[in-house]
Amino acid sequence: MRILIADDHPLYREAVRLRMERLYPGSAIVEASSIDELLAASDPPVADLALIDLRMPGMNGPGDVARIRTGLSGTPILLMSGSAANTDIKQAVEAGAKGFVPKTLSPELFAAAVALVLAGGTYLPTDVLQHNAGGEGTRRTTLTAELTPREMQVFVQLATGASNKEIGRELGLAEVTVKLHVRQILKKIGARNRSEAASIATRAGLI
Numbered sequence: 001m002r003i004l005i006a007d008d009h010p011l012y013r014e015a016v017r018l019r020m021e022r023l024y025p026g027s028a029i030v031e032a033s034s035i036d037e038l039l040a041a042s043d044p045p046v047a048d049l050a051l052i053d054l055r056m057p058g059m060n061g062p063g064d065v066a067r068i069r070t071g072l073s074g075t076p077i078l079l080m081s082g083s084a085a086n087t088d089i090k091q092a093v094e095a096g097a098k099g100f101v102p103k104t105l106s107p108e109l110f111a112a113a114v115a116l117v118l119a120g121g122t123y124l125p126t127d128v129l130q131h132n133a134g135g136e137g138t139r140r141t142t143l144t145a146e147l148t149p150r151e152m153q154v155f156v157q158l159a160t161g162a163s164n165k166e167i168g169r170e171l172g173l174a175e176v177t178v179k180l181h182v183r184q185i186l187k188k189i190g191a192r193n194r195s196e197a198a199s200i201a202t203r204a205g206l207i
Contacts, residue, residue, distance in 0.1 A: 115149030
């Protein structure tokens with residue numbers, strides 16, 4: 001896995017790098033203190049995930065997201081910031097960002113947010129979801145908090161209609177392990193079967 005981290009605060013950038021190394025051992029991690037440095041250091045300009053500070057040199061607002069995604073060959077972008085207006089976050093997502101994590105987010109929710117984005121979903125914190133999507137946003141955040149990062153990855157795959165065998169192949173898991181994850185997911189989200197789980201995921205905006 002290849003991960004890009006761009007933040008002009010060295011201590012926070014180091015904390016994110018250490019966290020990602022624990023979550024995804026063996027990953028190749030590229031760090032940068034500005035957007036220009038990130039684009040210049042990323043060769044080839046593609047990765048599995050880019051964690052980028054919303055307020056940093058070269059990042060002048062949500063409108064820059066589309067430009068950066070182009071420069072990174074469409075790499076999924078998860079934005080980070082100590083504070084941001086809901087309108088800025090909404091505009092950034094509309095421009096192509098795959099989510100936003102406050103720098104005050106707990107390690108557990110940070111891990112879940114990263115797992116969700118890597119699985120193809122979008123993560124937004126509770127207040128943003130409530131502001132933009134009402135009850136559906138609240139449900140999405142609740143699901144994110146209830147499931148472990150690995151369960152969230154399985155859940156997103158399950159919601160697309162993938163079989164246990166297909167999920168296992170996609171995530172590098174044994175089929176029996178996927179089956180156990182699915183059982184736990186159904187229990188945690190209160191779904192009676194896979195179809196109902198897919199419906200919950202769709203209503204929550206996870207797929």
